[in-house]
Amino acid sequence: xxxxxxxxxxxxxxxxxxxxxxxxxxxxxxxxxxxxxxxxxxxxxxxxxxxxxxxxxxxxxxxxxxxxxxxxxxxxxxxxxxxxxxxxxxxxxxxxxxxxxxxxxxxx
Numbered sequence: 001x002x003x004x005x006x007x008x009x010x011x012x013x014x015x016x017x018x019x020x021x022x023x024x025x026x027x028x029x030x031x032x033x034x035x036x037x038x039x040x041x042x043x044x045x046x047x048x049x050x051x052x053x054x055x056x057x058x059x060x061x062x063x064x065x066x067x068x069x070x071x072x073x074x075x076x077x078x079x080x081x082x083x084x085x086x087x088x089x090x091x092x093x094x095x096x097x098x099x100x101x102x103x104x105x106x107x108x
Contacts, residue, residue: 056094063090 012018036044047053066087073080 056097059090059094063087063094066090 009018018024033041033044066083069083070080070087
């Protein structure tokens with residue numbers, strides 16, 4: 001069965017039927033939703049397609065930006081200090097939320 005599908009795809013490529021597909025030549029954007037419970041995947045996909053991201057995702061993105069800023073070194077010492085403090089605060093906030101959820105699950 002797989003060989004039949006592969007052969008048909010190769011024939012379509014040879015005829016040029018797949019040349020004008022949107023995104024041709026660009027890498028696929030595969031979503032990694034293995035960590036999302038199966039019963040929530042559809043809801044998460046709908047929210048993501050609507051442009052909504054959970055606050056944790058925004059915080060993780062901000063952590064990444066701050067870590068890059070700290071590694072590169074800020075233009076002045078005050079900005080560097082603020083970045084380090086905010087980075088520590090965000091990491092603590094995320095860790096606290098994670099542990100609270102873990103304890104809640106263990107308590108069930």
